[in-house]
Amino acid sequence: MTDAKDLYLRQHETFLANGGSVAPEWVQQVRRAAIERFGEAGFPTVKEEAWRFTSVDGLTKQEFTRAPGAASPNEARLDEYLIGDRESRIVALTVNGRYVPPSRHPAVPPGVIVTGLAAAVGGEHADLLQEHLAKYARPDGSPFAALGTAFIEDGVFVHVPKNVVLDQPVQIVHYTVAGPERVVTHPRTLVLVDEGAQATFVETYSGDDDTFYWTNAVTEYVIGENAVVDAYRVQRESGQAFHTAVSHSYQARSSVYSWNAFAFGSALTRNDVHAVLDGEGAEATLNGLTVITDRQHVDYHTTIDHAQPHCNSWELFNGVYDGRSRGVFTGRIIVRPGAQKTDAKQTNNNLLLSKQARADSQPQLEIYADDVKCTHGATLGPIDDAAMFYLRSRGLGEVEARNLLTYGFGAEVLNSVSIEELRENLNALVHARLDR
Amino acid sequence: MLKITNLHASVGGTEILHGVDLAVDAGQVHAIMGPNGSGKSTLAQVMAGHPAYEVTQGSIEFQGEDLLALEPQERAQKGLFMAFQYPVEIRGITNAYFLRSAVNAIRKARGEEEYDTIDFLDVLDEKLEAIGWDDSFLNRAVNEGFSGGEKKRNEILQMAVLEPTLAVLDETDSGLDIDAVRVVAEAVNKFRSPDRSTIVVTHYQRILNYLEPDVVHVLHEGRIVRSGDKALAVELEEKGYDWLRAEVAAG
């Protein structure tokens, strides 16, 4: 697919020649290194092990252009995504990848920064950005991370300083207004949570209904010693959209990170999730719930890198597949030499609601230490007939019984959502999909 | 209650503690703070008798006895409890069963009558009520599938049931969110009494906001370099351990 690659290499030249070039030298360097890397790698093919079950041909056959900046989102729609009253909450919004400052400054505790990435790059915290931006989701890890970093321009920057406990979530919405154009956006998020701080994040990805676009998102969470981070990621893209994403987290000693992803929309989603446990006693939880149908395709490619001893990780990915949809889960766990006393547990459950639906599950354990506990489990199959019969014998109709069992499957993941309002919203979304 | 004199200890041939002196009176809460690698956990492990650590010099006297002469289980039977930094998992053995085995082993060593299952459940209920926790941990296997925070809470639950005279909490506050820190601290406060002592080993000042320590010690490169009241912890938190290093270097 050299054509597609060349297309974006050319677009990158144009990007640099126009507004994109207005950035400090270090940003320019980051972009140049990334586009070079993308130029070498190009788009992946199914011949590559990591892309065996997901073809991006549908994406490379199209021509996407960089989304224009000036666009207004559907306000009512935004309210639907947000928890609580927008005015009093901490909200960071991007439209087509550009940060849209709120009309009123959000009520954040002193020292906490929630702002646009472009503004931050040129602002007083430029040194923090220079230290962290694109340092974790590295371009050599994924061609999509490379492309996103090559086009780095704006997005959301959050910094929670030492020992600050945020009592409400930071809500980040990345919205695409495509109109009749086929556009690509590269929404970027950088979150720094310092030592002893505690914060919750809700990222939502969406766009206008029935429009055709490509979101290529890169998020980096940098979590300091003894910090606690709860992150939620809700993917509600248009049913025609492509969604490629890299979600990276990097944890220091004794930190606790939980990442919960919900995928409902898009024609194709590929999310590379990479969690690095780089401090003794750190703990990471990755959860995912996918509920899709028709010809939708959702692929979670997770890597948990146990780099230090005494770290724990838990993964629970449940998928419900109807129609001709397809789910892919890869669970790679690396236990580095010396990362003794690692405890890693991985579970992937796949429920196939139709004969045409398909799911592939691949655990990959790479263990280079000898005193570890790694558990992985996978299930794949249709609804249990015995359970169906049991519910029907209690008076439930076939559809109700089926929905209840399916919902129970999702509830396993939904129950771990600690923000009540968000849990209710997600519940409603799952129910809405089941009732169709 | 506890008297540590000129304690030197090494692990794998490397000396970590270079002469620690510490005296804890009955009823007191002491905090031992220090940067990573300063020897805090080593000190806790040596007190409990972990076989990997070798005491090369010095002594530990616990309630008038030579603690170092005792096996780990004998120390426990004499009333020493350590809350582990990394609590260990025991599959297939419920907390309730584990605790009963432990309580009975301790009672047997003291020449007291062992509890049967029924009596022990009553004892457990009483302890749980005292710290205001429910019994959800009891029928789960010891630390199996527990999150880091749950494991730490489970250590505190065990402490409450075993009723030690000296409890050493080894970084029990690490990896806990702020609510869990509070819950743990409250349980420790309820445990306080004139004949019990607690040593809180910690890297962070945060838990001390809820614990009111009598004495705060700073451990640095295997020695206690400074002792003071709670203000010392606050100062450390503000200025960081680098400040301390500079101070120590300056003498």
Added chain:
Amino acid sequence: MTTPIEQQVNKAYQYGWETDIESDKAPVGLNEDIIRLISDKKSEPEWLLEWRLKAYRHWLTLEEPDWPNVKYGPIDYQAIHYYAAPKQQKRLDSLDDVDPKLLETFDKLGIPLSEQKRLTGVAVDAVFDSVSVATTFKATLKKAGVIFLPFSEAVQEYPDLVRQYLGTVVPHTDNYFAALNSAVFTDGSFVFIPKGVRCPMELSTYFRINAASTGQFERTLIVAEDGAYVSYLEGCSAPMRDENQLHAAVVELVALDDAQIKYATVQNWYPGDPETGVGGIYNFVTKRGACRGRNSKISWTQVETGSAITWKYPGCILQGDNSIGEFYSVALTNNFQQADTGTKMIHIGKNTRSTIVSKGISAGKGQNTYRGLVKIMKGAENARNYSQCDSMLIGDQCGAHTFPYIDVRNSSAVMEHEASTSKVGEDQIFYCQQRGLSAEDAVSMVVNGFCKQVFKELPMEFAVEAQNLLAINLEGSVG
């Protein structure tokens, strides 16, 4: 320095003494004459001799398999006595006629046979080398309609029943050792539970190898007719010898409609010298159950603590719709022991289910391999399998290996699997000690907790025995 774990794991084998009893042995070696001799000693009907000879001729065409993950020197099949029996003429109806030395032997093994001392609720068939010496509670069982006899007696008394089922689950062509067993098997147990009968007590066979240079080749056949239920347990041990002795048994189970068979094994053959690895039993066994009927269920539980080498895969052929197969296993390898064990679950019928729980414990230089096959055939609609495979390593010179094979040919199947490897170390023991427990109690707590899912499948009396055996065989290995 030996650690507490090591001390725990390395206590000596307790059943290694020998009974001084004169025995009647077939000449060493294997040929058609030896087979005729065995058949003659057992006064077998002609068809059975022919069956043996056919198996022998087939065996001659086979090569010894080399795919298991175990290492051992060549076995000289011509250096083995294929028949050995204590010199005590005929089987007699009364225990009073049994050589007191034999009764004493079984007493010492904890299997008292005499009227006054025998285990309540458990009928025992005691097999000493190639023959059965006594079977308890025969009359009680007979009253209930249950047949529980030494194999050689069953051939005399119920030839048609034996002939109907023998070799139908494990044909002589199945594998090298099954062919050998079919040619030379000497004794074993035969159990038949007629339609609708729930066997009133546990049945148990205890195998004792005593004579030197002999092999043990027993054959067990259990048939449960429609709606029948039986729980059966086998135990075994052998004296300490410097030679390796071969134990190549075959067990066949048949469950018809709504029948249920629980088969438990507590295997404690001599494992060889703990220091040098010299001697010990080669335990090469073929065990298989056929769930022929609808709603039938076969459950294998094994606690494998002995033998120099264990090589067995008790399996289930789930032919009847809604039939269930289960496999619960604890395999311990300490010192120089090797085990390559697991199960085969073949799903043929609709709505068939299987459960596999395997717990491997490796200590010393022990090597432990789990090898399992779950096969879902095309017609097996809605088949389900749950597999759990856990390994525990004690010390750093042992090994655990896992080879799960899954072959699914029907898309409605639901497959679940879990696997883990963990190491018991100082930290676990220290944690328990810090709570006041002794190192010994700590080790036994950790190991028993690990094996709990399997032990709870054993009948009560034997669960305790299994726990003790495990503790004995683990003695001295903890550190």
